[in-house]
């Protein structure tokens with residue numbers, strides 16, 4: 142039950158006054174994984190790619206790709222050419238996805254694609270500890286080396302699990318575990334996942350796998366349906382035109398979960414058991430995943446619960462309590478003042494960070510007491526971090 146908890150200072154990017162704000166926007170990183178349709182077979186016939194790149198898949202200087210040597214380069218099709226090396230790669234959904242995101246969210250900055258898909262792979266081969274899994278994590282971590290924010294995972298897989306009744310039956314659990322493990326290893330428990338429901342498959346148990354995909358019940362996991370998308374003459378893979386449609390669908394789905402909207406009440410029970418962060422009083426409350434990996438002040442802790450809104454601690458310390466609208470006990474625990482750094486275009490100003498712990502009705506006895514001590518410790522380290530950064534800012538200013 143106890144596991145890592147992340148405490149994040151919202152708005153603390155502004156703590157670093159020396160940062161050139163026009164450079165401050167982190168690269169938006171997406172992991173592409175699964176099997177052949179994610180890798181891309183559009184335009185491949187008899188082992189040869191026709192080289193035709195649809196206009197929606199054209200390169201853009203804002204779209205990068207992490208190559209097999211873990212270096213960023215301008216992305217172009219086929220995205221998986223040096224990753225899924227034993228197959229002929231063609232058009233997949235990745236470039237269209239990135240181009241449509243840029244078109245619709247121009248403020249998102251550079252996009253970094255991390256291709257990881259391998260044709261023909263089944264879900265068991267992606268289990269935590271496997272080569273494919275490890276490669277994915279290594280590549281994701283390498284992608285963060287020069288800064289950035291992992292924004293999401295695009296996942297298209299399942300065909301290889303449709304042949305055997307038992308595998309199909311176990312698919313849902315295996316897939317959920319895969320998503321949960323990756324999120325946990327990337328330390329981003331709310332990381333958006335957009336996956337694709339298979340429309341057809343070679344195996345007899347396609348309907349079981351498809352149902353599992355459509356029914357995955359984890360927060361911030363969306364499923365787009367490949368039904369109706371045209372297969373190419375091989376009868377096995379999406380053609381380029383279908384990949385163009387799919388890439389746009391993936392972008393639509395991602396933008397829905399990326400939006401900085403208040404997390405709906407009740408949406409986050411499952412992952413929410415283990416996450417919390419400090420929230421700034423002056424800023425809108427962004428979903429946690431937007432804050433992960435910002436390379437800010439991050440403190441980890443153990444075993445604290447989050448209330449169903451996915452934003453606030455369920456745990457409480459001593460202090461004044463009140464019952465909120467949802468019937469949970471709300472306790473204000475502490476506040477921290479820090480100095481927001483003077484940026485290029487703004488004055489330094491103090492800002493209050495408030496930590497609120499909310500108790501859930503189904504809280505287990507004992508958790509609270511145990512957690513409150515930890516909260517105190519965390520607050521202390523957060524305060525220290527904040528005041529030393531503020532001090533550094535002050536020092537800088539007097540230079």
Ligand SMILES: *[C@@H]1O[C@H](CO)[C@@H](O)[C@H](O)[C@H]1NC(C)=O
Nearest residue numbers: 159160161162163164165485
């Ligand atoms: C910040 O970066 C931009 C873009 O490279 C540059 O034009 C500007 O001069 C930089 N400003 C400072 C204060 O370094």
Ligand SMILES: *[C@@H]1O[C@H](CO)[C@@H](O)[C@H](O)[C@H]1NC(C)=O
Nearest residue numbers: 185186187188189191374375
């Ligand atoms: C691909 O191979 C099949 C079988 O060998 C052949 O019938 C077909 O004409 C080939 N298609 C192309 C486009 O070369």
Ligand SMILES: *[C@@H]1O[C@H](CO)[C@@H](O)[C@H](O)[C@H]1NC(C)=O
Nearest residue numbers: 223224225226227228259260
């Ligand atoms: C490609 O095939 C070789 C030889 O079978 C194998 O060792 C390697 O793991 C394969 N690579 C991928 C990415 O599938």
Ligand SMILES: *[C@@H]1O[C@H](CO)[C@@H](O)[C@H](O)[C@H]1NC(C)=O
Nearest residue numbers: 262263264265266301302308
């Ligand atoms: C998954 O693929 C691996 C490698 O091809 C194979 O050994 C294994 O039996 C497959 N597992 C399932 C559940 O299909």
Ligand SMILES: *[C@@H]1O[C@H](CO)[C@@H](O)[C@H](O)[C@H]1NC(C)=O
Nearest residue numbers: 178300339340341342367377
């Ligand atoms: C590719 O996707 C299509 C559409 O969902 C599906 O019918 C097909 O089985 C997939 N092929 C593979 C090899 O995953």
